[in-house]
Amino acid sequence: MPAAEGMKPMTRRSSRILVLNGTSRLLMKAEGLGLDIVNLRSDSNLDEKTRLLCSAVHVVDFSRTGEVLELVRGMHRDQPFERVICHAESLQVLAAFITDEFDLPGNSFHTARLLSDKYALRSRLRSRGLSRAASAVIADGEQLAEFISVNGPTVVKPRNGSGSWGVHFLNSANEAGTVWDAVTAAGLKEMLAEVLLVGPEISVEAFSIDGRHYPLSVTTKEKNGFIELGHAVPAPLGHEDSQACYGLVQSLLDAVDLRWGASHTEIIFTSDGPEVVESHSRRGGGHINELVRLVYGIDMEELMFQLAAGDEVSLQAAPHAQGxxxxxxxxxxxxxxxxxxxxxxxxxxxxxxxxxxxxxxxxxxxxxxxxxxxxxxxxxxxxxxxxxxxxxxxxxxxxxxxxxxxxxxxxxxxxxxxxxxxxxxxxxxxxxxxx
Structure with a gap:
C-alpha cells in the first residue's frame, strides 16, 4: 500500500459517531474498527449485516432541518457523539452545523457554507487571487442577458446544486429568456451565472488531516455537455500541470479553512491556466474513490472511519500510481x-x-x-x-x-x-x- 502503509491501529475505546446517509457498501468499511455508529438516513435501504453494524438507524426527512437537529441533540445529550461523517453533497452543511454545535473535530459550518455556495466560493477565490472568472447571482432573464452581453458565453447553474443538475449553457443573450423560463419552471428564484471556462477538465482528489492537505490523484473526465459519462485515474497530465493543480487545490483548501477528510475539486485548464470550477468537502462522486483505491491503494471513505476510530493515519502527497x-x-x-x-x-x-x-x-x-x-x-x-x-x-x-x-x-x-x-x-x- 504505497501511501496508506503508515496506518497503525491504536489501543482505543469505542468512539460514537453520527453518519448521515450512506450505502451499505460505505458503512461496512467501518467494520472491525469498534465504532458505535448511529446512522441517520433518508430511506431504509440497508442490508441486514449493515443494520447490525450500527447501534441505531433512524429514517428521517432531511429537508425538515429543525426536526432532524432536535433528534440529534437528544441523542447527543444521552450519549455524546465524537464526530460526524457525511459524504452526501446535499447534507454537507447540515453535517458541519452539527459539528460546530457540539464542538466536534471536523469541518466548520463556515467552511461548508463557502463550498456549498458556488458564488461565495468564487468570490473567496477571487479575493485570494486564485480565480479570474467573472460570476454573478442572477434573479431574472434581463440580468442574465446583461451578464452574457458583458462576459460572452455563460454557464448558469444553481448556487448550491450538485451532479450537474439544472446546468444551462448560453452562447448569446438571445437565449436568456428561454433558459430563465426553464429556471422558473423548476421553482428556482435565482441562479449563478459564470463565464464559460473553456479547456480540458480534471478533478483533484485530496485528503486533509488537521488542516494539512494531501493531493492524492488527478481524475480525467469524459463528458456529454455538462454531464459526466466516465472518469479515469490517473489523468494523463505532465508533471508541471499536475503540480500546478495540486498547488491550486492546496491554496483553495487553505482559503476555505478545510480541516479534515476527503475533498473533490474540479478544474479546467483554460488558455490562461487552471481555473477552479467548484470544490466539495467530500470524496468525489461517480465511484472516483474506488478508482483511487484500485490505483493507489488508498480508500478515502475507509480513512475517514479510521480517523474517527482514533487510528494513526500517515499519507504522502502525490503517491505513485500502479497502473x-x-x-x-x-x-x-x-x-x-x-x-x-x-x-x-x-x-x-x-x-x-x-x-x-x-x-x-x-x-x-x-x-x-x-x-x-x-x-x-x-x-x-x-x-x-x-x-x-x-x-x-x-x-x-x-x-x-x-x-x-x-x-x-x-x-x-x-x-x-x-x-x-x-x-x-x-x-x-x-x-x-x-x-
Whole structure:
C-alpha cells in the first residue's frame, strides 16, 4: 500500500459517531474498527449485516432541518457523539452545523457554507487571487442577458446544486429568456451565472488531516455537455500541470479553512491556466474513490472511519500510481427497465474490476444529471486512455430494454421535484427557530 502503509491501529475505546446517509457498501468499511455508529438516513435501504453494524438507524426527512437537529441533540445529550461523517453533497452543511454545535473535530459550518455556495466560493477565490472568472447571482432573464452581453458565453447553474443538475449553457443573450423560463419552471428564484471556462477538465482528489492537505490523484473526465459519462485515474497530465493543480487545490483548501477528510475539486485548464470550477468537502462522486483505491491503494471513505476510530493515519502527497482505472456509466432512454442483458458477459472480461446494473422494474430517466445512471463498468489497464477505452467498449455490451411511461408529462413534473431534493443542499436555516 504505497501511501496508506503508515496506518497503525491504536489501543482505543469505542468512539460514537453520527453518519448521515450512506450505502451499505460505505458503512461496512467501518467494520472491525469498534465504532458505535448511529446512522441517520433518508430511506431504509440497508442490508441486514449493515443494520447490525450500527447501534441505531433512524429514517428521517432531511429537508425538515429543525426536526432532524432536535433528534440529534437528544441523542447527543444521552450519549455524546465524537464526530460526524457525511459524504452526501446535499447534507454537507447540515453535517458541519452539527459539528460546530457540539464542538466536534471536523469541518466548520463556515467552511461548508463557502463550498456549498458556488458564488461565495468564487468570490473567496477571487479575493485570494486564485480565480479570474467573472460570476454573478442572477434573479431574472434581463440580468442574465446583461451578464452574457458583458462576459460572452455563460454557464448558469444553481448556487448550491450538485451532479450537474439544472446546468444551462448560453452562447448569446438571445437565449436568456428561454433558459430563465426553464429556471422558473423548476421553482428556482435565482441562479449563478459564470463565464464559460473553456479547456480540458480534471478533478483533484485530496485528503486533509488537521488542516494539512494531501493531493492524492488527478481524475480525467469524459463528458456529454455538462454531464459526466466516465472518469479515469490517473489523468494523463505532465508533471508541471499536475503540480500546478495540486498547488491550486492546496491554496483553495487553505482559503476555505478545510480541516479534515476527503475533498473533490474540479478544474479546467483554460488558455490562461487552471481555473477552479467548484470544490466539495467530500470524496468525489461517480465511484472516483474506488478508482483511487484500485490505483493507489488508498480508500478515502475507509480513512475517514479510521480517523474517527482514533487510528494513526500517515499519507504522502502525490503517491505513485500502479497502473490506471476507469469507469463508464450506463444509461438508457426514459421509461421502465424491462430487461437487462450482458452483465455476466462483461463481468468475465479481462481487466474488469466491477460491473453493476439496475434490475428489471427500475425506472430510467434518460440522462439529465448524474443521478440518472443505471449502473457502471469499472476496468483496469496500464494507462488511463486504455482503461477508459476498455470500459467504454464493454459498457456497450450491456443493453437495457425500456418501456416508455404512459403519461410522460406528469412523470416528468414529479421527477423534477424529486431530483431537486436530491441535487440541492437540504440545509434550511429558517427552520431552526422551530427546533
Amino acid at each position: 490506471a482505472a476507469a469507469i463508464r456509466f450506463l444509461t438508457a432512454p426514459a421509461g421502465t427497465v424491462c430487461e437487462v442483458r450482458g452483465v455476466e458477459e462483461v463481468s468475465g472480461q479481462e481487466g474488469v474490476s466491477e460491473v453493476e446494473a439496475v434490475s428489471s422494474g427500475h425506472p430510467s430517466h434518460g440522462l439529465r444529471w448524474s443521478g440518472d445512471y443505471l449502473g457502471h463498468v469499472i476496468t483496469r489497464a496500464d494507462t488511463a486512455d486504455a482503461a477508459m477505452e476498455r470500459a467504454t467498449r464493454l459498457s456497450r455490451l450491456i443493453e437495457f430494454d425500456v418501456h416508455a411511461p404512459a403519461d410522460k408529462e406528469s412523470a416528468e413534473k414529479d421527477l423534477v421535484q424529486q431530483t431537486m431534493r436530491e441535487a440541492l443542499d437540504m440545509f434550511d436555516i429558517t427552520s431552526l427557530s422551530s427546533a
